[in-house]
Amino acid sequence: MSTLWKSRYAQRTLGIKSSAIRELLKVTQKPEIISFGGGLPAPDVFPVERFEEACHKVLCEHGAQALQYGTTEGYQPLREMIAQNMARYGIVAKAENVLLTSGSQQALDLIGKLLVNRGDRVVVEAPTYLGALQAFNVYGAQYVPVPVDNDGLLTERLEASLRTGPKFMYVLPNFQNPAGVTLSEGRRHELILLADKYGIPIVEDDPYGQLRYEGEHIPPLVVLDRENLRRDNGFTLGNVVYLSTFSKTLAPGIRLAWIVAPEDVISKLVQLKQAADLHTSTFNQYVAYEVAREGFLDRHVKLIRQVYRERRDTMLQALHDYFPPEVTWTHPKGGLFLWVTMPEGTDSEALFRAALAENVAFVPGDSFYANNDHEGGRHMRLNFSHSHPDQIREGIRRLSIAVKMQLHAHNRLAIVDH
Amino acid sequence: MSTLWKSRYAQRTLGIKSSAIRELLKVTQKPEIISFGGGLPAPDVFPVERFEEACHKVLCEHGAQALQYGTTEGYQPLREMIAQNMARYGIVAKAENVLLTSGSQQALDLIGKLLVNRGDRVVVEAPTYLGALQAFNVYGAQYVPVPVDNDGLLTERLEASLRTGPKFMYVLPNFQNPAGVTLSEGRRHELILLADKYGIPIVEDDPYGQLRYEGEHIPPLVVLDRENLRRDNGFTLGNVVYLSTFSKTLAPGIRLAWIVAPEDVISKLVQLKQAADLHTSTFNQYVAYEVAREGFLDRHVKLIRQVYRERRDTMLQALHDYFPPEVTWTHPKGGLFLWVTMPEGTDSEALFRAALAENVAFVPGDSFYANNDHEGGRHMRLNFSHSHPDQIREGIRRLSIAVKMQLHAHNRLAIVDH
Numbered sequence: 001m002s003t004l005w006k007s008r009y010a011q012r013t014l015g016i017k018s019s020a021i022r023e024l025l026k027v028t029q030k031p032e033i034i035s036f037g038g039g040l041p042a043p044d045v046f047p048v049e050r051f052e053e054a055c056h057k058v059l060c061e062h063g064a065q066a067l068q069y070g071t072t073e074g075y076q077p078l079r080e081m082i083a084q085n086m087a088r089y090g091i092v093a094k095a096e097n098v099l100l101t102s103g104s105q106q107a108l109d110l111i112g113k114l115l116v117n118r119g120d121r122v123v124v125e126a127p128t129y130l131g132a133l134q135a136f137n138v139y140g141a142q143y144v145p146v147p148v149d150n151d152g153l154l155t156e157r158l159e160a161s162l163r164t165g166p167k168f169m170y171v172l173p174n175f176q177n178p179a180g181v182t183l184s185e186g187r188r189h190e191l192i193l194l195a196d197k198y199g200i201p202i203v204e205d206d207p208y209g210q211l212r213y214e215g216e217h218i219p220p221l222v223v224l225d226r227e228n229l230r231r232d233n234g235f236t237l238g239n240v241v242y243l244s245t246f247s248k249t250l251a252p253g254i255r256l257a258w259i260v261a262p263e264d265v266i267s268k269l270v271q272l273k274q275a276a277d278l279h280t281s282t283f284n285q286y287v288a289y290e291v292a293r294e295g296f297l298d299r300h301v302k303l304i305r306q307v308y309r310e311r312r313d314t315m316l317q318a319l320h321d322y323f324p325p326e327v328t329w330t331h332p333k334g335g336l337f338l339w340v341t342m343p344e345g346t347d348s349e350a351l352f353r354a355a356l357a358e359n360v361a362f363v364p365g366d367s368f369y370a371n372n373d374h375e376g377g378r379h380m381r382l383n384f385s386h387s388h389p390d391q392i393r394e395g396i397r398r399l400s401i402a403v404k405m406q407l408h409a410h411n412r413l414a415i416v417d418h
Numbered sequence: 419m420s421t422l423w424k425s426r427y428a429q430r431t432l433g434i435k436s437s438a439i440r441e442l443l444k445v446t447q448k449p450e451i452i453s454f455g456g457g458l459p460a461p462d463v464f465p466v467e468r469f470e471e472a473c474h475k476v477l478c479e480h481g482a483q484a485l486q487y488g489t490t491e492g493y494q495p496l497r498e499m500i501a502q503n504m505a506r507y508g509i510v511a512k513a514e515n516v517l518l519t520s521g522s523q524q525a526l527d528l529i530g531k532l533l534v535n536r537g538d539r540v541v542v543e544a545p546t547y548l549g550a551l552q553a554f555n556v557y558g559a560q561y562v563p564v565p566v567d568n569d570g571l572l573t574e575r576l577e578a579s580l581r582t583g584p585k586f587m588y589v590l591p592n593f594q595n596p597a598g599v600t601l602s603e604g605r606r607h608e609l610i611l612l613a614d615k616y617g618i619p620i621v622e623d624d625p626y627g628q629l630r631y632e633g634e635h636i637p638p639l640v641v642l643d644r645e646n647l648r649r650d651n652g653f654t655l656g657n658v659v660y661l662s663t664f665s666k667t668l669a670p671g672i673r674l675a676w677i678v679a680p681e682d683v684i685s686k687l688v689q690l691k692q693a694a695d696l697h698t699s700t701f702n703q704y705v706a707y708e709v710a711r712e713g714f715l716d717r718h719v720k721l722i723r724q725v726y727r728e729r730r731d732t733m734l735q736a737l738h739d740y741f742p743p744e745v746t747w748t749h750p751k752g753g754l755f756l757w758v759t760m761p762e763g764t765d766s767e768a769l770f771r772a773a774l775a776e777n778v779a780f781v782p783g784d785s786f787y788a789n790n791d792h793e794g795g796r797h798m799r800l801n802f803s804h805s806h807p808d809q810i811r812e813g814i815r816r817l818s819i820a821v822k823m824q825l826h827a828h829n830r831l832a833i834v835d836h
Binding site for chain 1: 422423424426427428429430431456457458459461462464466467469470473474477478481482483484485486487488520521523524527531532533534535538549552553555556557585586617619656657659665669670671672673679680682683686689690692693694695696697698699700701702
């Protein structure tokens with residue numbers, strides 16, 4: 001009888017496939033497996049006690065409001081707090097420029113809904129965040145991928161892409177998911193000037209910006225855009241819509257993120273969000289506000305930085321100690337991920353299976369390329385935030401066994417081919 | 419600079435207008451106004467203490483899991499509890515047939531995403547739930563409205579609508595929003611047979627089913643459909659997708675609702691939900707499970723029924739006492755709303771303004787008609803769940819003044835016209 005439904009599915013569902021990787025990653029739930037696969041924050045740093053105090057306070061003092069329907073825009077004190085916090089990074093926004101969303105994934109969905117007609121082009125990094133591709137795919141986006149190197153998006157390759165008339169660019173400037181690379185300040189300026197020249201707006205996704213473990217903060221695109229525009233006309237927000245989240249600084253289980261945009265864009269997004277889920281959980285917004293206030297968020301972010309820096313360093317050291325010299329990897333200055341590049345011709349799906357046999361998991365690189373062109377076949381994304389340092393070292397040791405086996409197999413095949 | 423964005427909005431945003439009513443209703447926030455406008459549950463019956471105990475327990479015992487990312491399908495024990503609870507209403511579903519959503523509005527959005535191509539027809543009641551129209555509008559739905567009377571959808575008028583080849587029917591059988599009417603058992607059977615005959619599936623929206631204040635429970639469409647299909651082939655779930663929610667029985671601020679559907683439909687909806695917001699708040703799912711378990715939900719629903727029944731009775735009595743005889747209204751056997759019908763030619767928007775001047779608010783009927791054909795000009799939706807009985811009585815007194823003024827003005831105009 002389900003065929004009655006199936007024959008009625010809308011056109012947009014045809015592009016939506018069950019992710020093979022997601023299915024494979026399900027096996028990584030087994031306790032004996034060390035998983036570098038998910039993008040999970042470390043539960044060790046969830047501020048559980050602070051959450052408990054906050055829940056208690058919210059329910060005692062604001063129970064009737066916190067459990068009731070709320071406005072689509074979001075809880076006003078939280079919008080104001082977010083605007084104030086961002087001001088320290090030079091992002092000049094009023095509460096009215098902030099829309100609370102049910103995680104950054106909803107922000108991406110709303111942006112796809114707002115901007116993408118079937119067949120519209122979107123400039124993305126290669127590789128880029130898988131979830132953004134999933135969100136935009138629903139609306140029929142086509143992609144113009146621009147490669148990244150250790151300094152992020154290759155702006156010298158951008159101009160040709162902009163000439164294809166894309167609807168917008170989607171960019172992750174800080175500690176990019178999956179590659180862990182950061183867009184240099186020089187390239188940020190180039191990107192803003194090119195966006196302005198071709199009139200192509202930018203969606204700047206910045207979930208990890210606060211989680212920097214070394215080096216100096218680099219101004220976000222939304223700030224550079226404002227400085228660029230102000231020279232002409234004094235606009236405070238213009239060509240860049242900026243996304244960030246509490247998922248990596250407080251906890252992902254509360255599904256709280258936000259969009260910063262000009263007020264008329266916010267107003268349209270509010271209408272779309274109202275149709276999508278009315279509003280984000282009132283209760284979670286009240287609780288997050290109580291958790292974050294009085295400087296707690298800043299203190300907590302410092303703790304997370306310390307914990308994740310140690311884990312990143314452990315992973316980098318273990319890669320250095322265990323991995324063969326033909327394999328290279330990025331050196332992320334923050335965030336949750338690093339990106340491993342194998343010699344050309346390696347099959348990362350075969351490597352994935354070999355790794356599972358050694359009880360260690362990662363995400364094969366293919367998933368992060370927009371056009372499924374298997375550029376990702378020789379890459380793997382490793383998450384370093386979720387596992388303890390001793391697990392990280394052991395996991396990389398196991399992974400190195402799988403990697404060496406694959407390289408030998410590949411070399412043997414190459415010899416046979418020859 | 420915002421024009422750079424505006425010129426890029428997707429086609430689907432054109433159908434999305436800011437609701438004039440929503441703007442008007444903002445003024446109803448003033449404390450001196452008694453509002454029958456919103457669809458708000460009474461905060462008096464929010465189980466605040468139980469929520470506090472649940473938050474405490476969840477954070478102490480499951481902090482690391484409850485604050486972490488979760489599966490798109492939903493928290494498994496909650497899915498199982500929902501399946502068990504529904505079984506008492508004859509709805510035979512496994513946990514795997516249940517998808518947790520961020521409120522029923524997201525369920526409607528996902529259904530629109532799954533089924534509606536631009537221009538597809540959807541059979542709806544006239545009047546019907548505004549939020550469903552908003553959700554389906556985004557995907558370009560066209561509507562085939564079928565009128566309701568005191569026994570719900572007029573099934574005798576349905577067959578012609580089904581011949582137009584609609585994608586599905588959207589029906590609220592219990593204590594319908596906005597009209598408060600209930601689809602009779604006889605018509606439920608007719609509806610199921612017609613759906614089967616024409617092969618048109620049904621989306622059954624049942625947010626208020628448990629909130630019945632008089633009369634006997636009537637089997638949901640999803641149950642009747644199953645009985646009908648079983649005669650042929652033993653399917654447990656088939657032509658009906660069923661929606662319900664915790665918003666009216668626990669609290670709307672936690673944004674928790676669910677979809678019941680055949681497993682292959684759930685699987686597709688899961689993919690769409692993953693792209694839309696990854697998953698519904700893990701924390702809220704753990705908390706709702708703790709709140710609802712051990713029979714609390716059932717006991718609490720009994721309390722809500724008692725409180726709302728009194729408020730409904732108060733409103734019915736006040737309407738009887740204060741309203742002129744030309745005006746009629748429905749007698750809802752449950753839910754949150756009743757529907758007032760004024761003599762033909764009344765302008766409910768003018769009435770709305772007159773009511774505001776008397777410090778009382780409602781939602782004019784126009785908003786609930788799919789095709790904006792102003793059938794709703796003589797109707798108003800009154801919510802009886804949110805205000806205290808003394809406020810209800812006073813509010814209806816004030817509203818009766820506005821109504822009488824409008825009727826006199828209308829009669830005068832009619833005389834002048836003549």
